[in-house]
Amino acid sequence: MTSNVDKEELEMFRESVIKALEAEVRPHYEAWEKSGIVPRELWNTLGNAGMLCVDVPEDCGGCGAPFQYSVVVGEELARLGFGALSTNVMVHSDIVAPYLSHIGNEEQKQQWLPKMVSGEAVGAIAMTEPGAGSDLQAIRTSAVKDGDDYILNGSKTFITNGQHADMVIVAAKTDPSAGARGISLFLVDTSLPGYSKGRNLDKIGQHSGDTSELFFSDMRIPASALLGEEGQGFMYLMRELPRERLVIGALGVAAARGALDLTVAYAQERELFGQKLAQLQNTRFEIARMETDYRVNRAFVDQCIDQYDRGELDAPTASMAKYSATEMQCRVADGCLQLFGGYGYTTEYPISRAFIDARVQRIYGGTSEVMKEIIARSVLGKA
Numbered sequence: 001m002t003s004n005v006d007k008e009e010l011e012m013f014r015e016s017v018i019k020a021l022e023a024e025v026r027p028h029y030e031a032w033e034k035s036g037i038v039p040r041e042l043w044n045t046l047g048n049a050g051m052l053c054v055d056v057p058e059d060c061g062g063c064g065a066p067f068q069y070s071v072v073v074g075e076e077l078a079r080l081g082f083g084a085l086s087t088n089v090m091v092h093s094d095i096v097a098p099y100l101s102h103i104g105n106e107e108q109k110q111q112w113l114p115k116m117v118s119g120e121a122v123g124a125i126a127m128t129e130p131g132a133g134s135d136l137q138a139i140r141t142s143a144v145k146d147g148d149d150y151i152l153n154g155s156k157t158f159i160t161n162g163q164h165a166d167m168v169i170v171a172a173k174t175d176p177s178a179g180a181r182g183i184s185l186f187l188v189d190t191s192l193p194g195y196s197k198g199r200n201l202d203k204i205g206q207h208s209g210d211t212s213e214l215f216f217s218d219m220r221i222p223a224s225a226l227l228g229e230e231g232q233g234f235m236y237l238m239r240e241l242p243r244e245r246l247v248i249g250a251l252g253v254a255a256a257r258g259a260l261d262l263t264v265a266y267a268q269e270r271e272l273f274g275q276k277l278a279q280l281q282n283t284r285f286e287i288a289r290m291e292t293d294y295r296v297n298r299a300f301v302d303q304c305i306d307q308y309d310r311g312e313l314d315a316p317t318a319s320m321a322k323y324s325a326t327e328m329q330c331r332v333a334d335g336c337l338q339l340f341g342g343y344g345y346t347t348e349y350p351i352s353r354a355f356i357d358a359r360v361q362r363i364y365g366g367t368s369e370v371m372k373e374i375i376a377r378s379v380l381g382k383a
């Protein structure tokens, strides 16, 4: 990361993040993975340590740091092997908070952002429904105007932070006949009647990740909860998704770094056929292949981070960052696990978690196939 950000200061911040995560997260992470969720108080701990929404402006309770600082928090969570938590924090800090900062009015910002910075409020965003994932325009959750309120009905699934969320940005149809122009976004206060959460979904990886079903049943929300303008929701989503995709890519490269570091250390320790695993030509070629794969993606993601910071990152380039970095992450996690042999397949070795936590990165935030479609459209035009 370069440009207008002082690299030395950024690295000092990174060191302080690592120190805090080693103290506050490392000792408990195994237990959280087993129980399938992090404790609610962890959000307050992370907030107190200055690790949430770090680029939120000072007048909204943040420290107004450059975007790069926010990325560092997610990257270190991912690199240190806390994949589920990196997803939870990314959604809160790098997806939900920017919607408020960029689109929210002053009252909405003051209502939620200071609490999100401190961890007093947890944020989530609910687009996906059982019948609408990649095809976002097919959502059926409805928000019908009733006097000064809207009445919300419908359900969402796969919602990160769904169990702990105090505020959920909900995408709903305000005009079902208007297609994409009929979608609006609402800042839904989860303490209001009519809101309920379903199961914390049982996933194959990212076990302590909070991923839930949500239900809205004749939920009355005030018109002041409308984010931006009615009917502009789809346009806002398209505008904000590049940041989400870029940050997922950044988590991918950081997680790959973590997996490589574990593997290099193991290869230098493990002995077989009277020599170190690291001396076998296959190991050397595999490490060379994966290190190169990592470096190429690191450089591209860093370039995109700087572009985003300058307001110059376009949607196809952000899609390239997500697509390339997450596919690389999965290639690297697989190659690394292979070098651990049977031990890599046991939960005792952290490389197994790096492998299993990586898989969803190619799915959420827009699948690799959707990324390719966006990229192809930018090159070839619509089919």
Ligand SMILES: Cc1cc2nc3c(=O)[nH]c(=O)nc-3n(C[C@H](O)[C@H](O)[C@H](O)COP(=O)(O)OP(=O)(O)OC[C@H]3O[C@@H](n4cnc5c(N)ncnc54)[C@H](O)[C@@H]3O)c2cc1C
Residues within 6 Å of the ligand: 091, 125, 126, 127, 128, 132, 133, 134, 135, 157, 158, 159, 160, 161, 203, 206, 209, 211, 360, 363, 364, 365, 366, 367, 368, 369, 370, 373
């Ligand atoms: C752990 C986790 C956390 C998540 N967190 C959130 C969250 O916080 N908020 C939220 O709203 N959602 C969240 N999601 C949902 C996620 O974004 C969706 O799962 C994803 O967008 C894919 O939608 P889908 O699952 O309905 O798959 P589908 O859309 O049904 O896709 C099925 C298959 O079709 C392919 N496909 C789709 N479109 C095309 C196309 N045009 N061309 C070719 N192939 C295509 C897909 O790539 C996929 O292989 C999360 C999901 C998971 C697993």
